[in-house]
Amino acid sequence: MNRKKLWMMGLLAVAMMHAKANIRLPDIIGNNMVLQQQSKVKLWGWADPNEKISIKASWDNIVYETTGSRDAKWVMELQTPAAGGPYSISLQGKNRLLLENVLIGEVWLCAGQSNMEMSGSWGLQDIQKELPQAHQQELRFFHIPKTTAAFPQEQVKGAWVVCDSTTLNTFSAVAYFFGKHLHQQLRRPVGLIEAAWGGTAAEVWTPDSIVNSNPVLKKAAGLIQPSGMCPYIPGSAYNGMIAPIVPYAIAGVNWYQGENNTEAATTYRPLFTAMIHAWRRAWNQPLPFYYVQVAPFRYRKVNAGALLREAQWQCRVIPHTGMVATNDITGNVNDVHPQNKHDVGLRLANWALADHYGIKGVAYKSPEYQHMQVKGGRAYIKISGAEGGLKLRGDTLSSLQISGADKVFYPAEAIIQDDTIVVWSSHVKKPMAVRYCFTDTAIGNVCSNAGLPLLPFRTDQWTFPGF
Structure with a gap:
């Protein structure tokens, strides 16, 4: 083999060595990213085994150091400050990477x-x-x-x-x-x-x-x-x-x-x-x-x-x-x-x-069924999470059904009394179960004082054919 070929092979080997040596990052770590504030966040990627890697973030300028593992991987944990930015993060191995516009x-x-x-x-x-x-x-x-x-x-x-x-x-x-x-x-x-x-x-x-x-x-x-x-x-x-x-x-x-x-x-x-x-x-x-x-x-x-x-x-x-x-x-x-x-x-x-985040005064929980009590042919449905009472959108409470022991459900009549829905039907003398919005297509019209919808519910645990 002549000297020219040996020289060319040497250059190729050096180029391949440097190509392999580059530290690399997953796509989730890059420019414009947001890191979780006041947390220990992980940066990770790939590098040659034993390759020395240093990382410095502009929010504290602390230099963190690690090395590539035998599996050609590396990971480093950084402490983030309170929310802010933009910042930059530099990573130095046998090549240099700079992440910018980091929040x-x-x-x-x-x-x-x-x-x-x-x-x-x-x-x-x-x-x-x-x-x-x-x-x-x-x-x-x-x-x-x-x-x-x-x-x-x-x-x-x-x-x-x-x-x-x-x-x-x-x-x-x-x-x-x-x-x-x-x-x-x-x-x-x-x-x-x-x-x-x-x-x-x-x-x-x-x-x-x-x-x-x-x-x-x-x-x-x-x-x-x-x-x-x-x-x-x-x-x-x-x-x-x-x-x-x-x-x-x-x-x-x-x-x-x-x-x-x-x-x-x-x-x-x-x-x-x-x-x-x-x-x-x-x-x-x-x-x-x-x-x-x-x-x-x-x-x-x-x-x-x-x-x-x-x-x-x-x-x-x-x-x-x-x-x-x-x-x-x-x-x-x-x-x-x-x-x-x-x-x-x-x-x-x-x-x-x-x-x-513990912000006070935010309405976020929908009211939901708590329990049922039957008195005088009427079912009294107590609703939790209805501070200030329930509201009705429209004139008539919709998507409400009532049944007796025969498990046949009829459209129900109802009135709202603060955090309780009183339900009855002329077809049901002794109520055994009440359902609200408990069909595939039922749209509800009862909500909390804050405007959040009453969650669908049923008071029974009867089985459905095919399930």
Whole structure:
């Protein structure tokens, strides 16, 4: 071999050595990102084994040092200050990276199926009205593209962007209205991570080991109807879209999903409970988890929507969770995609402000059924969370049914007395059960003094055919 070839091979070897030596970052860590304030946040990535890496953030100018592991990975924990910025972060290995326009504030993950995914590009008028004044420097988005994997991944594609008329139009409307209200009330930067996929069941967002190790959940997963538009294998969306961002520090989770679990509605409670606990274990903290009750819709399987909403209501007992009702803001029970995303985002934000951030005076909890007492042929339904009394939108209380021991339900008459609904029917001499908005398409018209809708309920525990 002549000297020229040896020289060229040497140059190539040096070039390859330097190419391999570059420290690298996952896409979730980059320019324009928002880091969780007053927290220990993790930065991580890849580098050569034993490569020395130093990191310095402009908010404190402390130099943190680490080295690449034998697996060519590295991780470093930084302490963030109170909300503020913009800041920069420099990373030095055998190459140098500079992250700029970094804000410190509140970071929320917004996940679920199509009602979380819906954006201005879907024709939502609420978002179209926002576009002319959409530029908000302290509101940032990270959109995770639809991705599946058989095993937990370490990287997702994407980039942090500043909210403006272009980026907002293709970002989750619910997440945007949540983040906008949070920013207005807290006066802190807000970072929103969207991980949503229309038509997905909760099983695909839950680690497959949890679903497959539980006979009830595994059987329910078999009822998922495969389609050409979304995955159905348990854990596949979790592996591809949630696992890669788990090290990233967040304040909490917003969740809007459930429509695609109506075929097995009675198993949604243990499934959703298991999913919440799995995500919390992954982040190693009791993340606040606020979720949206599915809206009235004419489902293929009768009573599926009512039972799914009941399962969601039952999950409210999980610590640090909160549920937003939607039975008053749907416009078309034949459309599974209600257009009003503004009020959904606002109600989620109020849950976070009151429950997580401790802001006083925020109306966030919907009134709900407490107990029933029967006297003189009438059922007295006591409602909790109705301080100041209940209000009726319209002249007649709608979507209310009453039954005797024969389990035949009739439309009921009713009056409101402060925090109690008095219910009766000439067809029922001795009431045994009362239901409110407990059908797939029922729209409610009872609310709290603060305007939050009464949650759907039933006083009985009778079974439904097919469930």
